[in-house]
Amino acid sequence: MELKDIVVHLNASKHCGRRVDYALALAKRFNTRVAGLYVGPTSDFSYLMAAQIGEDGWPSARAWVAEWRNVAKLQFEHRLEAANVAADWHETEGDSATMMARFAHHADATIVGQADPNEILPISDQLVAERVVLEAGGPVLVIPYEGEASAKAQRVLVAWKASAQAARAVHDALPLLKAAEEVVVLSVNAAADRTSQASGMMIVTHLRRHGITAALEEEDADERVVGEIILSRAEAKGTDLVVAGAYGHSRAREMILGGVTRDLLQRAKLPVFLSH
Numbered sequence: 001m002e003l004k005d006i007v008v009h010l011n012a013s014k015h016c017g018r019r020v021d022y023a024l025a026l027a028k029r030f031n032t033r034v035a036g037l038y039v040g041p042t043s044d045f046s047y048l049m050a051a052q053i054g055e056d057g058w059p060s061a062r063a064w065v066a067e068w069r070n071v072a073k074l075q076f077e078h079r080l081e082a083a084n085v086a087a088d089w090h091e092t093e094g095d096s097a098t099m100m101a102r103f104a105h106h107a108d109a110t111i112v113g114q115a116d117p118n119e120i121l122p123i124s125d126q127l128v129a130e131r132v133v134l135e136a137g138g139p140v141l142v143i144p145y146e147g148e149a150s151a152k153a154q155r156v157l158v159a160w161k162a163s164a165q166a167a168r169a170v171h172d173a174l175p176l177l178k179a180a181e182e183v184v185v186l187s188v189n190a191a192a193d194r195t196s197q198a199s200g201m202m203i204v205t206h207l208r209r210h211g212i213t214a215a216l217e218e219e220d221a222d223e224r225v226v227g228e229i230i231l232s233r234a235e236a237k238g239t240d241l242v243v244a245g246a247y248g249h250s251r252a253r254e255m256i257l258g259g260v261t262r263d264l265l266q267r268a269k270l271p272v273f274l275s276h
Contacts, residue, residue: 003030003175007103008111009132010038010076011096011125012068015113017075019143022271023111024083025151026141030175034087036076037103039096040069041122096124097131104136109172114265116145129265133246139172139275140246147269153241154181157234158214159260161187162199165245169275170203173243174210176273180241183207183214186233188226227263234270242268246276 008023010016020036027034073089080087092099104110112129133140143149153176160166170177177183185207187200200216207214221229234242246261264272 001108001172001174003032003108005033005035005107006109006111007035007037007100007107009096009100009113009128010036010072011121012071013113013116013119013121013125015116015119015143015145016072017079018145018149019111019113020076020079022141022143022149022151024079024085024087026109026111027085027087028083029151029179032085032108034085035090035103035107036087037090037092037100038069038072038076039099039124040091040093041065041124042093096122097128097135100128100132101135101137104132104138104140107138109139109141110136111141111143114142114144114268119145130262133261133265133274134276136276139169139273142265142268142272142274144269144271148240149271150240151271153179153271155237155239156180156183156241156243157230157237157239158183158185158203159188159230159242159244159264160185160200160203161245163245165247165276167203167245169243169245169273170207172275173273174212176241177207177212177214177243178210180212183212184237184239185214185216186230187216187218188221188229189219227260227267230260231263231268239270241271241273243273246274 006023006027008019023034076089110132112132114129115126129142156177158170185200185204204214204216219229230242242264244264
């Protein structure tokens, strides 16, 4: 797969600039076109909980919405001027995650922001990353709200398991893996499972056939701390990108039990490349 077009989520978040910078840097690196998508509310303002705002508050709500849109557009255009990258502003209305996923169907990769629990945003923006990962039909790059967010991706950690999701993530990430200086395939709990152990060696061989020199590392751990291990290993190695499959279980079970994907979405302080 080649990266020919990227869609990036735009909103009034104070962290939006980080994901725009990442998208433009990635586009410059791979000669890719960027579509910046801003999703405004529908006219009924339901996501603003209009019942609590009351009719008297609607004019203020409309003013907030107009300001959010203007801030997002100015920020996007300002960064675009300095980046010298082909890009377009797109604007629509509706649920942010739904509209982002629809745009993602026509792009090679989608860039969204990690949710900041301390930031107040419209309801439709609060679960964008989690929902787009599930609905995009392609790879999603989640940019953290704090920590390093370099689009150079020179040191990549692949969180591997013998699953369709992990295989999809590796294949989707091939352009980034080929451009990286160092690729580590981390297989947790492989030693206890001969099938998983063989799968780890086979994916490393597969990557080498693509000209990617990858090293295989294995670690045993309780399933409940796999996400923690991935992130701590990434930090120890100075990794600037984690590649992983998203959601090994049903979404309902994942929501109840937590899981590796939710750990990566919520706790990572580096970009995470996820495919479902």
